[in-house]
Amino acid sequence: MSALIELTGITKVLKGQQEPRTILAGVNLTVQPGESVAIVGRSGSGKSTLLSVLGLFDRPDEGSYLLAGEDISRLPERKAAKLRSSHFGFVFQRFFLLKHLTAAQNVAMALVNGQGWLPRRERRARVLQALDQVGIAHLAKNRPARMSGGEQQRVAIARALVREPRVLLADEPTGALDTETGTAVIDALLGATERGCGLVLVTHDRDHAARMGRTLDLVDGVLTERVPA
Amino acid sequence: MRRLSGRLRSALIIGLQGIRARKMRTLLSMVSLFLGVLAVVVVQAGASIADKALLSDIELTSAVDGTTIINLQMQPKATGIVLDTLHERSDAVAMLGVQAIIGEPNVAPVNPGASPFDEDWGGGVVCYGNGPCQPADAQPKGQAVEVRLTAMTGDVRPFRPLRPRTGQWLDFTTVPAMAPRIVVNREAAKGFERYQVPAEMRIGGAAANVTPQFVGVVDDGDAQPRAYVRLDELTTWLPETGLADPNSGGEMQVLVSPGSPVEQVLTAKLKGIGAETWTETVDAKKQMESQLKLLRLVFLAMAGLVLLIGVAGILNVGLATVGERVEEFALRRAVGTPRMLLAGIVLAETLLTGLFTAAVAIGLSAAGLRAVSVLVGDSEPFLRDLQFPWEAGIAGIIAGLVAGLLGGFIPALRAAGIPIATVMRA
Structure with missing residues (x-):
């Protein structure tokens, strides 16, 4: 059975006005279905760039990227958008909720994205199910301004889960939260792995990283497995 | 076809949400566009009424066209x-x-x-x-x-x-x-x-x-x-x-x-x-059309110029709005929204704004015509029992849609080009 994600020799070089800078230098990474992986590293070490490549926001300069055995390293944008919708869920440090929409409408954003049309009743059911998974179904009609940081992040997680993705990519999702709320958010993310979803978490928080199945260090563009102490 | 329909519905839903969220901006766009659309409606209505009045006079004194x-x-x-x-x-x-x-x-x-x-x-x-x-x-x-x-x-x-x-x-x-x-x-x-x-x-x-x-x-x-x-x-x-x-x-x-x-x-x-x-x-229509054609063209050209000013207003507001919504569009791309749909969302907003403006302009013109008919109808018989010409309504809707399309085109392109990594850098 093939791995959910298999990166081999991924290289990414930033070509700015100054000299080209290698951000990822031959990264290898394998994630199995239901597995959780934490990626840690200093600021500017390339964690977010790696997540961009994983989420098809960006293309690698070299190397191969297999998703469930299929090479998606050089996908055209149209197909990449379709895969982002069907296979990936994203959670960011800033929640990126639209303030003029309710929690339910923010979650529904991932369903009303031009990748297939769901009738309103089915859409509503899936949105409420996703909000229920993260324990805030009762806040469905609230706007972000009337919710706490932790509740907003849960709405963002529900938005990532509503299409039942195969991979969940989280970029420092607890960065703007206190410890207790952060722990609850990590619980919600790990809940998704129990349903077979792969989780890649970029974090600075060693406690949260320790709760993942594996922890990887990104140093000078190279990913190395951290051996548990 | 089904996918197109889904995208169209998505664009309309998100476009309406955008309009509701930015009512003041939509209103400002409508104000800038209103005079242009109104000018087109009035010119078309005036031309249609003049056509009918002239034709009716010719039919009265000569005979129905084709007789x-x-x-x-x-x-x-x-x-x-x-x-x-x-x-x-x-x-x-x-x-x-x-x-x-x-x-x-x-x-x-x-x-x-x-x-x-x-x-x-x-x-x-x-x-x-x-x-x-x-x-x-x-x-x-x-x-x-x-x-x-x-x-x-x-x-x-x-x-x-x-x-x-x-x-x-x-x-x-x-x-x-x-x-x-x-x-x-x-x-x-x-x-x-x-x-x-x-x-x-x-x-x-x-x-x-x-x-x-x-x-x-x-x-x-x-x-x-x-x-x-x-x-x-x-x-x-x-x-x-x-x-x-x-x-x-x-x-x-x-x-x-x-x-x-x-x-x-x-x-x-x-x-x-x-x-x-x-x-x-009797070939009154043809004869009359050639007489009125030039006059109508001149007035339509003037109305078109006023409409262009409205288009510039929509364009200005549209660009400012897209600038404010960079994160929203990047996020939408992150959740799988294709670039075409992002452009469609912006166009849906400007087209709907154009349509709303056309509806207001048509409504006001019809009400104005009714008022003129009631107030001056007795002294000017050709203004008595005037009906708002449907051609003017169609012209107003087309003017609103064209203005929405022209004013929304560049903002739509800009929205479609927003890099997805914006959400990662934020």
Whole structure:
């Protein structure tokens, strides 16, 4: 059975006005279905760039990227958008909720994205199910301004889960939260792995990283497995 | 197709959410666009109303577009041929005109020669029932009004839509009356209102004076006083040959529907007796269009310029809005929204804004037109009972959509080009 994600020799070089800078230098990474992986590293070490490549926001300069055995390293944008919708869920440090929409409408954003049309009743059911998974179904009609940081992040997680993705990519999702709320958010993310979803978490928080199945260090563009102490 | 429909619905849903979230901006866009769309609607409405008013005037004085008019040289035999040919036909009608004086006998009319009452054409001829015609000057002036009396073989209104003013129009389905029923035009009505005359009608060549029954007043666009009568009610008193007598000021005209064989048959028969005919087909629309085309183009060009200013307003607001929504669009791309749909969302917003503006402009124009019709309709007859022309509504909707499309195009391109990594760097 093939791995959910298999990166081999991924290289990414930033070509700015100054000299080209290698951000990822031959990264290898394998994630199995239901597995959780934490990626840690200093600021500017390339964690977010790696997540961009994983989420098809960006293309690698070299190397191969297999998703469930299929090479998606050089996908055209149209197909990449379709895969982002069907296979990936994203959670960011800033929640990126639209303030003029309710929690339910923010979650529904991932369903009303031009990748297939769901009738309103089915859409509503899936949105409420996703909000229920993260324990805030009762806040469905609230706007972000009337919710706490932790509740907003849960709405963002529900938005990532509503299409039942195969991979969940989280970029420092607890960065703007206190410890207790952060722990609850990590619980919600790990809940998704129990349903077979792969989780890649970029974090600075060693406690949260320790709760993942594996922890990887990104140093000078190279990913190395951290051996548990 | 299904995918397109899904994207269209998505664009509309998200576009409406965007409009609701930014009501003030939408309002500002609408304000900037309003004058342009209004100008297009007003120009189109004005042109349509002018078209209809002109066409209606031409139809009133000449005939409905496409009608063939045959003017005949007066000959005693010609009347018989015309009446035989048109017998029980509804696709053609003949109008035979003679002079008639209504009022005191043996006096000269107040308007010799059936001249309009506020003009004096001078001269004129007075004819008695059984006697010769004499110059009007030879008679003492009295209480009598001279009219052109038009006798019809059938209802002329399908060919010339005379506008009823008061009373009723002639009924051609009843048995002919001994006292001919007449409908007068507005100029004749003015005369009968001004001069109290006895109801006795003298017609050149008639066996006796007759007592007419006045049944109504119509607007026929004619400046001369005129009366309309059923031919079969007149021929009781006046032989057909009398109707064709050039000495009694006779005139004859046949109006024929498009495609009717009457024209060919009648022309051939009349040629057989050596009567000359002059045939023309009414082509008012074409003639009128060429006259109005340039004027309409000039006004539309001016409206287009005002609309362009509105487009610039939408463009300005659209670019500012996209600049503010960079994160939203990047996030939408992150959750799988294709670039095309992002562009579609922005276009949906500007198109909906254009449509809303068009609806407001059309509504206000229709209300304004109604108000003008009510307030000024009495003094300006062509403004009475005006309906808002549907062409102006269509033009307004098209103007709103085109403005929305032009104003939203560049913001849409910009939205589609927002890099997805924006959300990662935030």
